[in-house]
Amino acid sequence: MHFLRTITCFLFLVLCLLAPPAVLAEVALEVKISDVAPELSANILARLRIYQQRLNPKLSVGEMRRLHRKAGADIKSALEPLGYYSSRIESALVKTEGGGWHASYIITPGEPVRVHSVVVQVEGPGSGLSLFADLATQFPLQKGAVLHHQHYEEGKKNILSWARRNGFVEARLVKSEIRVRRASHRAEIDLLLDTGHRFLFGKTTFTEGIINQGLLARYLPYKEGEPYSVHALTRLQSILYDTGFFSGVSVEPEFDKMQEQRVPVALELVPALRNRYSFGLGYGTDTGARGKIEWKNRLFNDSGHKVHSSLQLSQKLSKFDAAYQIPINDPRYDALKYAGSWASEEWDDTKTDLLSVASAVSHAGPRYQYGVTFEVRDENYDIGSTSGSSLLLLPKGGWSMVLADNRMNVENGWRFSVEVTGAEKALLSDATFLQAQSGVKGIWSPFDQWRLLGRFTLGATFVDSIDDLPPSLRFYAGGDQSVRGYAYKSIGTKDASGTVIGGRYLTVGSIEMERKINDLWSGAIFYDTGQATDTLDVKLKNSVGFGGRITLPFGQIRMDIGFPLQHEDHFYYLHLNVGADL
CATH class of the missing domain: 3.10.20.310 (membrane protein fhac)
Known part of the structure; x- marks a missing residue:
């Protein structure tokens, strides 16, 4: 009889070992903790092993009971780093009517331990320096604060980082203690920094x-x-x-x-390779089909001079640019530049050919950009049936400021700009005038995946007659950077023949709502308004539209369809452009 019982037990053990894991260990377990603050709850669930193992198909009843017995210690170990050293836990593990299990933990965190004092002492060669005088007052935990261990660790890290940033590379904390008085719910922080030698x-x-x-x-x-x-x-x-x-x-x-x-x-x-060549084909609403050839010499000599030239040929705008740049002052941002350019542009009944030579001093920092330019411009033009030429010596000053989290693809940011230029007949110029233009653009993300974009531009020219200025210095509106329901430079004062001749004053505004579809694509709707006039009597042209966006590392590719709200020959205009947000 004893032999049969032995054989039976042995066979049962073999069957248990050979049985599928789900048969042995499939336990339906629900774990609940009482309502506590979100920070406490997240830390408790991250440390509570019975919660972490509740969905494990290999969890057995015996292992579950063992984890339940350790749950109290798990919960306390989760609460103490957040300052709660006197917590009370009521726990229960019961079998439900459906054959599953329910583990519950009612947690009373208790009164938190608060910091009573922070002492940071310094020894070593740097102990007498003023840069270590305020370590205690700058510590993230101050008297009365809940003893949060992560803030304590951050404070220690900040002390060492500050010391090492100031040349004390071998600095170390030879003492770092927290003395917790559980009965009085108080903690004392005691640190000792050994600076070591200063390098x-x-x-x-x-x-x-x-x-x-x-x-x-x-x-x-x-x-x-x-x-x-x-x-x-x-x-x-x-x-x-x-x-x-x-x-x-x-x-x-x-x-x-x-x-x-x-x-x-x-x-x-x-x-690096000094010479960089690029070739490209493209299309822009304001230029038509175009081809471009570009050459850059990134290091012309050992003084850091740079050379750049480009040639663009297109249906509406062809141009050639060449520039020689010399680093000055802070070479990261400051430069002296000599430049020359030729441009030939046509739109509607206007054609202009412009030659320009200029010298400029500029600062192009991450936040502020400003500069002064002296330019000589020789321009020949036809506007409708009128032809003219203009030779101008133009001093110019510009300033802009960008406040943004990322200039290429902005979530929240602003750009402000001001530019002033002018000429005087007595100083080698065919006209006397003063012109100023200012602009602001803002981007705000009120909700996740949504952006609100707005821009506003004002311009004014003080000149006896608009006929004194060549087309390149007159104000026009319309196009993909202006009022998108109208063609490029189609908005402005008209002469007796109906030709748009531009204006002395400019007003342009836009508001746009953009919704991200995925990481690559976005959709947008917009409302634009603007006008270029020869008087202060402004009758704005308005348009609405929609478009698509492709977000790339260098900015966005934007395609918009704009619909004019005033009568126009065209029902809509298609615009395509590429660039950064600000």
């Missing part, structure tokens, strides 16, 4: 034959003798890549050559 930047050496020493020195975000910082070296590498001069940049601190705590820096630079 300074030594001499910077680099691969010769690409750019000269003087130019390189102007790119360095540090000076010899300033506090050493890894952050500054990372920034230097980024700056040098952005110049376009190099295809490879290696920045290495040479600690083995350090003398008197000064760290030499060695740069290994690999030159």
